[in-house]
Amino acid sequence: MPxxxxxxxxxxxxxRSVWFHLSGTVTEPATSSETEVTHKVAISFDRCKIxxxxxxxxxxxxxxxxxxxxxxxxxxRKPEQVKxxxxxxxxxxxxxxxxxxxxxxxxxxxxxxxxxxTAQKLAxxxxxxxxxxxQVHGAPDPTAGASINDDNCWHLDEDQVREQVKQFLSQGGYxxxxxxxxxxFAKVREMLRMRDSNGAxxxxxxxxxxxxxxxxSLWRQQxxxxxxxxxQLWDELGALxxxxxxxxxxxxxxxxxxxxxxxxxxxxxxxxxEDGNYGxxxxxxxQPTGAAALLLQRGVTSTTNLEGWVGHPLDPIGCxxxxxxxxxxxxxxxxxxxxxxxxxxxxHVSVWGSSDGGESYLTLALxxxxxxxxxQRIMPEGLYAQDKVCRNEEQIIAKMQxxxxxxxxxxxLRKQAIHLLEAGPFSGLGEVIHRESVPMHTFAxxxxxxxxxxxxxxxxxxxxxxxxxxxLESSAGSGDVGHPHHGISxxxxxxxxxxxxxxxxxxxxxxxxxxxxxxxxDMLRLRTVLEAIQKNIHSSSLIFKLAQDAFKIxxxxxxxxxxxxxxxxxxxxxxxxxxxxSTLNWRRREMVRWLVTCATExxxxxxxxxxxxxxxxxxxxxxxxxxxxxxxxxxxxxxLSLDYPQREELASCARTLALQCAMKDPQNCALSALTLxxxxxIAFETAYQIVIxxxxxxxxxxxxxxxARYMEHRGYPLRSFKLASLAxxxxxxxxxxxxxxAINDVLWACALSHSLGKNELAAIIPLVVKSVHCATVLxxxxxxxxxxxxxxxxxxxxxxxGKLMSTDKAPLRQLLDATISxxxxxxxxxxxxxxxxxxxEFIEFLSKARETFLLAQDGHIQFAQFIDNLKQIYKGKxxxxxxxxxxxx
Numbered sequence: 008m009p010x011x012x013x014x015x016x017x018x019x020x021x022x023r024s025v026w027f028h029l030s031g032t033v034t035e036p037a038t039s040s041e042t043e044v045t046h047k048v049a050i051s052f053d054r055c056k057i058x059x060x061x062x063x064x065x066x067x068x069x070x071x072x073x074x075x076x077x078x079x080x081x082x083x084r085k086p087e088q089v090k091x092x093x094x095x096x097x098x099x100x101x102x103x104x105x106x107x108x109x110x111x112x113x114x115x116x117x118x119x120x121x122x123x124x125t126a127q128k129l130a131x132x133x134x135x136x137x138x139x140x141x142q143v144h145g146a147p148d149p150t151a152g153a154s155i156n157d158d159n160c161w162h163l164d165e166d167q168v169r170e171q172v173k174q175f176l177s178q179g180g181y182x183x184x185x186x187x188x189x190x191x192f193a194k195v196r197e198m199l200r201m202r203d204s205n206g207a208x209x210x211x212x213x214x215x216x217x218x219x220x221x222x223x224s225l226w227r228q229q230x231x232x233x234x235x236x237x238x239q240l241w242d243e244l245g246a247l248x249x250x251x252x253x254x255x256x257x258x259x260x261x262x263x264x265x266x267x268x269x270x271x272x273x274x275x276x277x278x279x280x281e282d283g284n285y286g287x288x289x290x291x292x293x294q295p296t297g298a299a300a301l302l303l304q305r306g307v308t309s310t311t312n313l314e315g316w317v318g319h320p321l322d323p324i325g326c327x328x329x330x331x332x333x334x335x336x337x338x339x340x341x342x343x344x345x346x347x348x349x350x351x352x353x354x355h356v357s358v359w360g361s362s363d364g365g366e367s368y369l370t371l372a373l374x375x376x377x378x379x380x381x382x383q384r385i386m387p388e389g390l391y392a393q394d395k396v397c398r399n400e401e402q403i404i405a406k407m408q409x410x411x412x413x414x415x416x417x418x419x420l421r422k423q424a425i426h427l428l429e430a431g432p433f434s435g436l437g438e439v440i441h442r443e444s445v446p447m448h449t450f451a452x453x454x455x456x457x458x459x460x461x462x463x464x465x466x467x468x469x470x471x472x473x474x475x476x477x478x479l480e481s482s483a484g485s486g487d488v489g490h491p492h493h494g495i496s497x498x499x500x501x502x503x504x505x506x507x508x509x510x511x512x513x514x515x516x517x518x519x520x521x522x523x524x525x526x527x528x529d530m531l532r533l534r535t536v537l538e539a540i541q542k543n544i545h546s547s548s549l550i551f552k553l554a555q556d557a558f559k560i561x562x563x564x565x566x567x568x569x570x571x572x573x574x575x576x577x578x579x580x581x582x583x584x585x586x587x588x589s590t591l592n593w594r595r596r597e598m599v600r601w602l603v604t605c606a607t608e609x610x611x612x613x614x615x616x617x618x619x620x621x622x623x624x625x626x627x628x629x630x631x632x633x634x635x636x637x638x639x640x641x642x643x644x645x646x647l648s649l650d651y652p653q654r655e656e657l658a659s660c661a662r663t664l665a666l667q668c669a670m671k672d673p674q675n676c677a678l679s680a681l682t683l684x685x686x687x688x689i690a691f692e693t694a695y696q697i698v699i700x701x702x703x704x705x706x707x708x709x710x711x712x713x714x715a716r717y718m719e720h721r722g723y724p725l726r727s728f729k730l731a732s733l734a735x736x737x738x739x740x741x742x743x744x745x746x747x748x749a750i751n752d753v754l755w756a757c758a759l760s761h762s763l764g765k766n767e768l769a770a771i772i773p774l775v776v777k778s779v780h781c782a783t784v785l786x787x788x789x790x791x792x793x794x795x796x797x798x799x800x801x802x803x804x805x806x807x808x809g810k811l812m813s814t815d816k817a818p819l820r821q822l823l824d825a826t827i828s829x830x831x832x833x834x835x836x837x838x839x840x841x842x843x844x845x846x847x848e849f850i851e852f853l854s855k856a857r858e859t860f861l862l863a864q865d866g867h868i869q870f871a872q873f874i875d876n877l878k879q880i881y882k883g884k885x886x887x888x889x890x891x892x893x894x895x896x
Contacts, residue, residue, distance in 0.1 A: 028049070028052070029051075030049040030050070031048055031078050032045050033045070035074075046063040046064045049061045050078060051162075056161045057161060058162050060075045062075055067164070068164075068171075069209075163209060172217070173216050191209075199250050206251070210244075214248075217240075218272055233279060235391070241279055242320065242395070245320050248321075249326050250326065251265060252265055252269075253326060301478075316379040317384070318395045318399045319399075324375060324379030327372070328407075331372035332353060332372045332406075335354055335369045336351055337352040353369055353409075355415060356369070358371065369415075370419045377423040377424075381423075383432060386445050386478075393505070396445060400449045404450070404453045408453070417457075417461050420461075428468065428469065436472055440477060446514070448474070451472075451474075451518055452521055455469060455521060455525075467526075467535070467536075470522050476545070480543075519536065519544065520553055522536045524556075527569055528569055537579070540553060541582060550583050551594070554583060555576075555601065558608070577613060580606075581624065584598065588624065588625070596629075611656075614638055614657060618638065618657075618660040618661060618663075618664050619660060621634065621667075627669075628668075628672065630676075631683065632676075635661040635665055635679070638657060638660075661683055662683055662684050662687055665679060674701075674705055677714060678710075678717060681694045681695065681698070681714065699729075699730075708734040708735070708737035714730055715756070719759065728760060731755075731760075734752070735778050738753070739780075740753070743836070745783045750784055753775065753779060754784075754788065756771060757771060758791065762798065763798065772818040775822065776821055782826060814863065823863060827863070827869065830856040834853070837852070838877075843887075853891070853894070853895065874891065878892070
């Protein structure tokens, strides 16, 4: 901010004092909205540190106000403009009595309202021989400073720190408050980096306020865990204390004091546990998690790691890595053209006193990270602790990836990787691990990518061993995983304590995908990776993802497909089909379609294979409606460029499949089978016979009507009639089902029979009468049958009489009687519970009934008797019967 500064500095003469006092006035220039303001500022210094500040602006903050900064900068940039003065005590010493009296009187006059009471009080004490002020030799001098042996530290407004932390915590750590607290943590880190003693002081003040957070006792009483936001803040607090206690420049008495303070905080009831939980479940979490009694699939492990270094609340690996690499970091930060800083640049710095010439702080940092990441450790308790393990792994790997692997670092990487493979139970990559050991997938993916250009055999050996996920494995063997029918022969049991299992499985998949990509074109390596996937990955959705990944890599847009990886993709897809065949999976349809695409890309033999072994891969419905239909499509034929014999081979396999599926599930596959077998007479006849055989027991009227319509469309009207007749035997339409979806099928079946001729109509009407009890449907059929002569649109060559059928003779007489009977029954059913608002609708219904009655020779007499019966039986419904008389007499 623009300021006008006038300042004075007092410099002591005493060689044992290295302190001075800076005071001045800072003027803020006038603006369009505010007038000019002047502030008095005073700053005390001690050995290059600002030890105290005062400013007339009254602004309270952890950091210096703009006026203190302005005065300090003015002193630094324009030292010649600053008047230097001796300490005030030295100046006073040079004055005689008259001068001293004049100074005091002028000082009191200039500030009489502020100073006079204090001056009078001090004068009284000086004149009293027994006063305390006369017992002390000399007098204080605020400009003279402290002794060189006195403690000195940067100015820190402790009250303001406490107040701000308290305020931010009261807001729950959300939104801006969380950001502000993280800003304060960043300030502490900066102080520690600059070896500012206030770093530990400020951290202590922050911790005190965190411990005083009233929510801690509330969470303790309720036995609930703290929020994720709060847990992250407490983690950062712990990490900063690690930085403090590991500071090599601290005195032992300081460390003892911090240890005492930390123990004191830790012993309080409200001190949160390491995973932020309370209650019986949480209390177990604070204890180091030891090895349980990986239940091992083979061998015995003597794992004694009580707690893992990765995911530990104090982040020892991260701290050591940063400490060791800090020495090797190139402090010159180069900026890119867009102003963003480049990744850190490191160089080797030899370890002082080391006998190993190839050892540097950088190699030690990498070795530490590799040791920590590779440590066999039991999965900790609680969601937050497990999530912290995952996040910590990613943070450490991100740090390792910043190192540019030169020969020295590659040598360290190889040496440590071999140690991890041979280190026994202390290594998560050892031959035998505990069932609940934290998986090494994320770590192994880094190792694989880093080692691959330098030692491919070692890279694959590590990654393949890391593929295991023992917590999901059964104690029983999983069979011959290489055999196509034994993809996964066990159903893995999920372990509910592992809250991050989904993330771990996805990392396992990422590792497998990385290996598949690298092994492209190498059949031996691909086969080894495939076996590891089949043995260790238990989630069908992840194996499907791997199959898709492999397919994409194997079929680049601008070059020929890689057949080795394409075959692996197909085999993974087949495994997914077998895994999900008997289980519900919402992606199943997508998986089936994809597999056919993959098999098509592989070639004719792959398609023939899946068609011939469909029963191990697909449901009958999938096999006919998706697989066979896609294989028989024109697009597939074109894609494969098949000649006639090859097309016939494929079609023959598809027809065989269709007939097998129709036999197994005629309800869902019969129509698809007929469609697939259309071009082969024998196969088509076989499919039709399967439908006929299944019609009486295994098929619904809806399915039979659908197939019957298909037969009519294909030019088989008599077969269509037969299937429609069979469908009618399964149907039952009640009197009030006048909107039933099968009505259209019934009307169509009757129209088909009518078009074929009198015999077919005579055959279907008894079935209709037996199945349909809805008067309006029956009357509609009757009306349609009396409008045209039967057989007019029938089979070519058949003779038709062209005469309209009489309702007094068979077969329509039976239909007419049934319709009249249905109207009578329906009328009585409706009148049982009729309400006045339906009277008008009922009268219209009777009108429709009369039209049907009148089709009979004595219909008018029957209807009159019917109305008389209604008036007699329902005479209590006076209003309704009055309406009946008005309309029908």
